[in-house]
Amino acid sequence: MKKDLIVSLILLAGSIALYASLSLMEEPAAASFPRVVIVLMGCLGLVLIIQTLIAGQRPPRPVLQNNHVADSAKAPKDSGAANRFSFGTLVVCFVLILVYFVVMEKLGFYVSAFLFFIILTFVLGRKDLTLHKGAVRIGIAFIFTAILYVLFNKLLVVQTPKGLFF
Amino acid sequence: MAEFIQYFPLALTIPNLLTLILGVIGGLILGATPGLSPTMAVALLVPFTFHMNPITGLILLGAVYTATVAGGAISAILINIPGAPANIATLLDGHPMARQGKSQKALYMCFISSLIGGLFGMVIMILFTPPMAKIALKFGPSEMFWVAIFGITVMAGLSSGSIAKGLFGGMFGLLISTIGYSPMLGVPRFVFHDVLIGGVAIVPALIGLFAIPQVYSLAEKLNVQIERPDYKPQKGILLKTLIDNLKMVKTLSIGSIVGTIIGVIPGAGGQVSGLIAYDQVRKFSKKPEDFGKGNPEGVVAAESANNAMVGPSLIPLLTLSIPGSPTAAVLLGGLLIHGLFPGPDLFLNNASITYAFIASLVLAQIAMCIFGLIMSRYSYMVMSVPNLYMIAAVTVLAVYGTYSVQNSFADVIVMFSLGTLMYIGNKFGFSAAPVVLGIILGPIAEDNFLKGKLIAETDVGVFNYFFSGPMNLVIILLCAVSISYSIYGEIKTIKKSKEG
Numbered sequence: 001m002k003k004d005l006i007v008s009l010i011l012l013a014g015s016i017a018l019y020a021s022l023s024l025m026e027e028p029a030a031a032s033f034p035r036v037v038i039v040l041m042g043c044l045g046l047v048l049i050i051q052t053l054i055a056g057q058r059p060p061r062p063v064l065q066n067n068h069v070a071d072s073a074k075a076p077k078d079s080g081a082a083n084r085f086s087f088g089t090l091v092v093c094f095v096l097i098l099v100y101f102v103v104m105e106k107l108g109f110y111v112s113a114f115l116f117f118i119i120l121t122f123v124l125g126r127k128d129l130t131l132h133k134g135a136v137r138i139g140i141a142f143i144f145t146a147i148l149y150v151l152f153n154k155l156l157v158v159q160t161p162k163g164l165f166f
Numbered sequence: 167m168a169e170f171i172q173y174f175p176l177a178l179t180i181p182n183l184l185t186l187i188l189g190v191i192g193g194l195i196l197g198a199t200p201g202l203s204p205t206m207a208v209a210l211l212v213p214f215t216f217h218m219n220p221i222t223g224l225i226l227l228g229a230v231y232t233a234t235v236a237g238g239a240i241s242a243i244l245i246n247i248p249g250a251p252a253n254i255a256t257l258l259d260g261h262p263m264a265r266q267g268k269s270q271k272a273l274y275m276c277f278i279s280s281l282i283g284g285l286f287g288m289v290i291m292i293l294f295t296p297p298m299a300k301i302a303l304k305f306g307p308s309e310m311f312w313v314a315i316f317g318i319t320v321m322a323g324l325s326s327g328s329i330a331k332g333l334f335g336g337m338f339g340l341l342i343s344t345i346g347y348s349p350m351l352g353v354p355r356f357v358f359h360d361v362l363i364g365g366v367a368i369v370p371a372l373i374g375l376f377a378i379p380q381v382y383s384l385a386e387k388l389n390v391q392i393e394r395p396d397y398k399p400q401k402g403i404l405l406k407t408l409i410d411n412l413k414m415v416k417t418l419s420i421g422s423i424v425g426t427i428i429g430v431i432p433g434a435g436g437q438v439s440g441l442i443a444y445d446q447v448r449k450f451s452k453k454p455e456d457f458g459k460g461n462p463e464g465v466v467a468a469e470s471a472n473n474a475m476v477g478p479s480l481i482p483l484l485t486l487s488i489p490g491s492p493t494a495a496v497l498l499g500g501l502l503i504h505g506l507f508p509g510p511d512l513f514l515n516n517a518s519i520t521y522a523f524i525a526s527l528v529l530a531q532i533a534m535c536i537f538g539l540i541m542s543r544y545s546y547m548v549m550s551v552p553n554l555y556m557i558a559a560v561t562v563l564a565v566y567g568t569y570s571v572q573n574s575f576a577d578v579i580v581m582f583s584l585g586t587l588m589y590i591g592n593k594f595g596f597s598a599a600p601v602v603l604g605i606i607l608g609p610i611a612e613d614n615f616l617k618g619k620l621i622a623e624t625d626v627g628v629f630n631y632f633f634s635g636p637m638n639l640v641i642i643l644l645c646a647v648s649i650s651y652s653i654y655g656e657i658k659t660i661k662k663s664k665e666g
């Protein structure tokens with residue numbers, strides 16, 4: 001309940017801040033549609049706060065997330081060793097993707113994709129990494145990148161981010 | 167119907183047929199892969215179609231959409247995890263059949279009944295879509311504005327645990343669509359950073375909102391072990407299953423009709439059609455106690471219904487821009503990036519593309535059945551792909567797909583930021599589908615809102631213009647019904663859990 005309340009308050013505060021930012025717009029007429037939307041967002045933020053306060057802890061109800069039926073209340077409440085490990089994995093995943101973006105501008109799409117594939121599978125899958133598995137992962141990364149190269153460069157003939165190599 | 171026959175050969179060219187087969191095979195694999203949602207699969211494909219001609223691109227999207235619905239049944243039957251929400255009812259009897267050593271029969275039944283239901287739904291779609299599009303001709307700015315709002319209310323109720331959260335997501339999507347230069351006045355809005363100058367394009371939003379949260383979800387479940395399916399091939403079972411299946415006329419009829427009716431209702435979705443058809447067939451059965459214990463009729467009812475839903479669910483999409491499911495919302499994004507706007511224009515000025523697309527959906531149903539039957543015995547293989555590879559592959563494809571549309575690195579940053587934000591939102595019960603629909607329908611809503619406001623100010627006044635007239639009132643009533651129905655559902659769930 002506490003988490004839901006905090007989120008609802010953040011949403012309401014965000015809506016108020018956005019409403020305030022409308023006054024900075026050069027042309028007031030351009031703000032008419034966003035104004036209606038932000039007012040509605042604010043009202044819905046209020047509804048969420050009231051809902052959380054009145055209903056208290058809501059019983060879990062199936063939620064469609066990315067086309068998967070998930071449990072709305074279960075995911076954030078789950079804690080314990082397994083989830084703490086997941087959080088660390090998430091942070092590693094987030095950082096690796098950021099590094100991939102930076103490197104892509106320097107090395108180009110294909111080289112960075114190949115390296116990202118290898119590094120990600122090695123870092124996230126380090127627990128069960130063996131010489132054989134490492135070789136398999138490098139092989140899959142190579143095949144995957146080669147397929148992308150043929151598909152994008154030869155069949156679809158589209159531009160990909162260029163870098164030092166190709 | 168005459169136009170459908172006239173443009174049917176366009177779907178039969180060699181490149182289009184090859185694309186269709188590729189899309190169907192890919193869709194079956196993606197549908198069967200636990201952890202990869204059909205919506206994400208179609209979202210990742212949208213930028214690929216941007217580089218194809220519109221007919222071929224839409225054929226690819228349609229084929230994947232059709233096949234993922236049936237493909238999701240493979241994992242439902244074999245490992246008790248529905249590949250898509252549409253397959254929830256399939257596992258009720260499909261998985262018990264697999265546990266009894268009848269995996270192959272269950273899968274064959276699934277694909278044959280999917281074909282029958284799917285073709286029934288397509289016939290209804292072909293007959294009713296063009297007349298429905300003519301109704302949209304009578305819509306002015308106020309009606310179009312309300313239609314956009316109706317689309318968002320429908321999606322908000324369908325995909326979120328809380329209607330307030332769903333509507334907030336929809337409004338957030340509408341607000342995102344206003345980022346960048348105002349289309350009517352040319353002044354910048356909400357451009358807090360240079361990357362936002364061009365606004366938020368549909369493709370980065372689609373990919374970010376659907377693919378990036380999936381990447382994080384896969385990372386969360388790195389150590390989850392999936393049970394190995396028990397699959398024993400049996401010789402000569404196809405003909406026997408086909409005959410058994412065709413004997414279930416009553417079950418197939420109930421499934422197909424329920425699926426079609428639910429499909430036409432905007433937002434009702436595939437999971438509802440499968441469950442309602444399953445329930446109805448059980449009620450009419452002489453042995454209702456057999457359901458849930460591996461009764462083939464349960465599989466036939468669920469699968470004929472969820473595939474019968476595919477065609478009719480596109481009727482509100484193609485005529486009024488109201489998608490019936492999150493995947494259909496992504497399909498709408500695919501239409502828009504090819505400059506195809508739902509409504510009468512689609513059937514008058516772009517008739518060749520539209521009818522070739524519809525024809526390809528019919529062919530996709532047939533191809534789905536053929537390749538589904540062939541691939542059944544190898545389908546367990548895709549379920550053993552480790553999450554590690556999927557994380558890497560989805561990320562690389564998401565980056566490429568986003569970059570390729572406008573050759574813009576700013577789009578990649580927008581995609582990743584939106585996706586990370588959506589992942590956090592998912593944790594608090596917010597869903598991506600209403601946000602996506604808000605972004606897609608935002609320009610339609612704003613354009614018609616401003617046009618309506620201009621007309622109203624010189625005529626009857628803003629309130630009277632938007633809140634009078636039979637068409638406006640009907641659509642407003644539908645919005646109210648959609649929201650009320652969701653609130654009723656929430657109250658019912660709370661009451662049930664209190665009683666339980």
